[in-house]
Amino acid sequence: MPKARKREVSPESQDAMTRRAVISPESFDEAALTVEATISTFSDVQRRDPRGAYVERLDPAGLDTSRLIGAPVLDGHRQASARDTIGVVTAFRTEGNALIATIRLLQSDDVKPIVERIRQGVIRGVSVGYRVQRWLDSLENKVRVRTAAAWSIFEVSAVPVPADPGATFRSETMEDEVIETPNEETPAATRAAIRTIARAAGMTAEQADDMIDRDLSVTEARAEAFEAMQARTRNTPRIRVVSPLSEDPAMIRTRREEALYARVSGTPPTDEARPFIGDTLRDHARALVEAAGISTRGMDPDALFRAAMHTTSDFPQLLTGVGRRTLMAAYHVAGSPLKTVLARQTTLPDFRAASKLKLSDIGLLEKVSESGEIKSTTRGEATESYALDTYGTIFALSRKALINDDLGAFRDWGATAGRMAAETENNLLFALFRQSSGAGPVMGEDNKRLFHADHGNLAGSGTALDETNLSAARLAMRGMKALDGKTPINAAPKYLVVGPQLETSAEKLLAAIYAATVATANPFTGKLELLVEPRITDKSWYVFADPAVLPVLEYAYLSSAQGPQMASREGWDVLGQEFRVVLDFGCGATDFRGAYRNPGL
Numbered sequence: 001m002p003k004a005r006k007r008e009v010s011p012e013s014q015d016a017m018t019r020r021a022v023i024s025p026e027s028f029d030e031a032a033l034t035v036e037a038t039i040s041t042f043s044d045v046q047r048r049d050p051r052g053a054y055v056e057r058l059d060p061a062g063l064d065t066s067r068l069i070g071a072p073v074l075d076g077h078r079q080a081s082a083r084d085t086i087g088v089v090t091a092f093r094t095e096g097n098a099l100i101a102t103i104r105l106l107q108s109d110d111v112k113p114i115v116e117r118i119r120q121g122v123i124r125g126v127s128v129g130y131r132v133q134r135w136l137d138s139l140e141n142k143v144r145v146r147t148a149a150a151w152s153i154f155e156v157s158a159v160p161v162p163a164d165p166g167a168t169f170r171s172e173t174m175e176d177e178v179i180e181t182p183n184e185e186t187p188a189a190t191r192a193a194i195r196t197i198a199r200a201a202g203m204t205a206e207q208a209d210d211m212i213d214r215d216l217s218v219t220e221a222r223a224e225a226f227e228a229m230q231a232r233t234r235n236t237p238r239i240r241v242v243s244p245l246s247e248d249p250a251m252i253r254t255r256r257e258e259a260l261y262a263r264v265s266g267t268p269p270t271d272e273a274r275p276f277i278g279d280t281l282r283d284h285a286r287a288l289v290e291a292a293g294i295s296t297r298g299m300d301p302d303a304l305f306r307a308a309m310h311t312t313s314d315f316p317q318l319l320t321g322v323g324r325r326t327l328m329a330a331y332h333v334a335g336s337p338l339k340t341v342l343a344r345q346t347t348l349p350d351f352r353a354a355s356k357l358k359l360s361d362i363g364l365l366e367k368v369s370e371s372g373e374i375k376s377t378t379r380g381e382a383t384e385s386y387a388l389d390t391y392g393t394i395f396a397l398s399r400k401a402l403i404n405d406d407l408g409a410f411r412d413w414g415a416t417a418g419r420m421a422a423e424t425e426n427n428l429l430f431a432l433f434r435q436s437s438g439a440g441p442v443m444g445e446d447n448k449r450l451f452h453a454d455h456g457n458l459a460g461s462g463t464a465l466d467e468t469n470l471s472a473a474r475l476a477m478r479g480m481k482a483l484d485g486k487t488p489i490n491a492a493p494k495y496l497v498v499g500p501q502l503e504t505s506a507e508k509l510l511a512a513i514y515a516a517t518v519a520t521a522n523p524f525t526g527k528l529e530l531l532v533e534p535r536i537t538d539k540s541w542y543v544f545a546d547p548a549v550l551p552v553l554e555y556a557y558l559s560s561a562q563g564p565q566m567a568s569r570e571g572w573d574v575l576g577q578e579f580r581v582v583l584d585f586g587c588g589a590t591d592f593r594g595a596y597r598n599p600g601l
Helices: 112-120 187-200 205-213 218-235 249-265 281-291 301-310 314-333 337-342 399-404 408-433 467-478 500-510
Strands: 016-029 034-040 045-049 052-058 072-075 085-095 098-105 125-140 143-159 343-348 354-359 381-386 389-398 493-498 529-532 541-545 553-558 565-570 576-589 595-598
Touching: 034 125, 034 143, 098 112, 125 218, 187 205, 187 218, 205 218, 249 281, 249 314, 249 408, 281 301, 281 314, 281 399, 301 314, 301 399, 314 408, 314 565, 314 576, 337 343, 337 408, 337 493, 337 529, 337 553, 381 576, 389 399, 389 408, 399 576, 408 553, 408 576, 467 493, 467 541, 467 595, 493 500, 500 529
Parallel strands: 052 143, 072 143, 343 553, 493 529
Antiparallel strands: 016 034, 016 125, 034 098, 045 052, 072 085, 085 098, 125 143, 354 381, 389 576, 493 541, 541 595, 553 576, 565 576
16 A cells, blocks of 8 residues: 655644545546546555554445535645636546546636646546545454445546546545554544644534544544535525425526526426525525535625626526527517428538539330340539538626626527517528619529529519419429430429518419309419518519429538527626527528519409
């Protein structure tokens, strides 16, 4: 066993112990700046106290994980300055006999060299600090065994040397850091140490005498003193929300997010979120900070919100989640029929121009000759291309709004951002659709505009929207040929698209009329669906096929960020929380055969 190292610690922390494990650099997430580490394998460890050698055993069932999430990650156990903090524990799980934690590393300049060493695998060691609140003593084969029946982890540290250099993911024997006090084994020294521990823990002289009378060791006295301090903390009156739901912090944050969104949107909360519906922003911040193991007693609103923004990611994630819900609700409502009905959605992996390849049919099957020869055939092809661009905006929830619990500005900004994201997409599609005075974009297939006489999808001169001209449009689409110029594709019209000026005329033309005679029957009743696009300000009108069969317009998102994306950070130019909305979007025309344009009259 490696020799225990000496270090000076305050009486309040003399019950702190450490074990070492190994970081797995393969788990480093570059985007999230997180890494996973095995922080305990619950293995037996040989130790020594004033009474001699013993085996220390950690009981997994006795581990208190209530303060593990939010626990600081330190640089080599240094606690003298806030700069010694290099990250925070954001999640944990058990795999077999291992306790694995997810560590989010900070991005500050003084931490970057340590983060880089972890990324490169130079620093693999993890030393975990823990405290034991209750021991159970036993004998196994005449060997003294001390089992930590109640214990908790209070910090994790990055260290340069792991206990087992050959371990792939975890270390089975870990070094313990304890104090070696000269002459501590003498009865007088033990009694003096116990009295010092009792005074530092705020215990009475009678309690110190009781521990001496029971012949406790210094280590046992430290544990009992810590239990006494914990008991005082538990008995101090505190106002906090006790959730009847799951104690999973992620689940609690989700319920709080649902409750806050219900307040913002004016919608009824779910049953699970109802216990939090009355919480203000300050209540949410306080609860999430305390869940991370930080006392909020005596904090003014400014200090409380600063702690909520810096010590844990839960509160910023709560605000961002509510903002994202508000944004998406407004975004979906504001969609144009050009996008929601007529265009086909897809995704692109990056921002390079994407080529959409179109292949012709193979032609009719030919008769096989008497010799059994089958003639080969060729297929024509054409490509259309477009690329993604990025669009964005920033808004802020002010410090005053946070403190005043004013959610109106937050709601209005989120809803406006959602509508503007939808309008950005709508305008881009309409600009594409109406390029060159309504002729549309140039097609890669033949370098002619989308709506062109040579394509057979443009009326020779503008005519009124009536039964005769609509019938001519349908006839033109039915006569469309495939890429080979020969094979009929029978493009069936499904949608009639007009601007507000022709809305009434179109409704009359498509209305269901119970005709007295065949001559007065409406041939278009139930055949076409009317779509009104308010951006069409003239009397032009269009007929489109079903985009699932013959797509004409296509739009795409970045595959890793579909739709508008919201992120947040603490404000720098403003006091408060800043929110950024980014949209990666592109659109193009993929074929001309599924649409027909009449310039109108």
